[in-house]
Amino acid sequence: MQIKLDASLKAYNTFGLNVTAKYLAKVHSTDEIKQILNSPEAKDIAIIPLGGGSNVLLTKNLDALVVLNKIEGITLEKEDDEYYYVTAGSGVGWHEFVLHCIHKGWGGVENLSLIPGSVGAAPMQNIGAYGVELKDVFWFAEAMELSTQLTLKFKKDDCHFGYRTSIFKTRLKNQTIITKVGFKLNKEHKVNTNYGAINDELVRMGINDPSISDISQAVIKIRQSKLPDPAKIGNSGSFFKNPLVDMVLFEELKSRYPEIPSYQVDDEKVKVPAGWLIESAGWKGTTVGNRYGVHENQALVLVNYGGATGEDIYELSELIIDDIIAKYGIHLEREVNIY
């Protein structure tokens, strides 16, 4: 186990931003995390866990010890009539985990195919896509509390999962390192095709009675056609959350913009797609000096074409937030974690 000094994080964030960490260490086990935490380098310095770096915007050199999670392993712990109870090390790649589940016939995560990043970060923002969220398959998480080095166990109710949030993204941010995640996966596959795009893709694929593998392949095709590949263009997926809008404001907006899309959440709130707001405000495809901008096909995705700093992208996000407030009276919240 090695602790690197002034290490570049360029290869460890999907925006491809070239910032450094004061210290960087890769960990493969909870014991290695403890060794790192007990090292002289860990004294009086912030600890930042990092997985695939696909949901961070690094705006400066980090005066911190960055702990890069490489804890591996996928285990079937037990099963009953309905479920497989499976655990995965937090450093396992998320999509690798999904493919493993599909291969084994463990159902429930197929709609979450091709989401970048690690298993350990998945509870952090309750990852979600195509009608499924992590919380739907969550069993428990184990996390090491940094201040005590105790391993804490979090059941579903302890996690306060919400739309792209959990206790790990709020009260416990940078206080714990998730080391293991447990999943409850279906024996009887209940495929979820509620999202129209999946059905359309299945029709194109000529499939009537889809398996979990078919769903995964449909989701992969849709994602590859819609989202920029971070290996080619730096980005962190959706930069903003879809805002919850008060019904009174929404009715007023609807009279001005009859085409505004929305999803009813309850009697008082609707969710409005942030991508629609940004696109209709004219930001889609905007570039700044050909270095960075708003993706040409997906207004929710901010991109680094190669020459941006994290500050540049942060400032662009500020301009977008201000513009959306001015035009629609809606405050967009960033989904990405800013450092």
Ligand SMILES: Cc1cc2nc3c(=O)[nH]c(=O)nc-3n(C[C@H](O)[C@H](O)[C@H](O)COP(=O)(O)OP(=O)(O)OC[C@H]3O[C@@H](n4cnc5c(N)ncnc54)[C@H](O)[C@@H]3O)c2cc1C
């Ligand atoms: C092209 C693209 C598409 C995406 N699509 C989706 C999508 O459909 N749905 C979705 O929900 N997200 C999506 N994302 C966002 C991202 O993939 C997820 O949020 C993913 O879970 C981040 O994992 P990571 O390992 O890369 O986290 P990182 O970026 O490394 O970390 C994110 C945050 O979690 C913390 N963290 C990381 N690991 C741990 C740990 N073990 N313990 C405690 N804290 C930790 C970090 O400190 C940081 O604050 C997309 C991103 C990209 C680039």
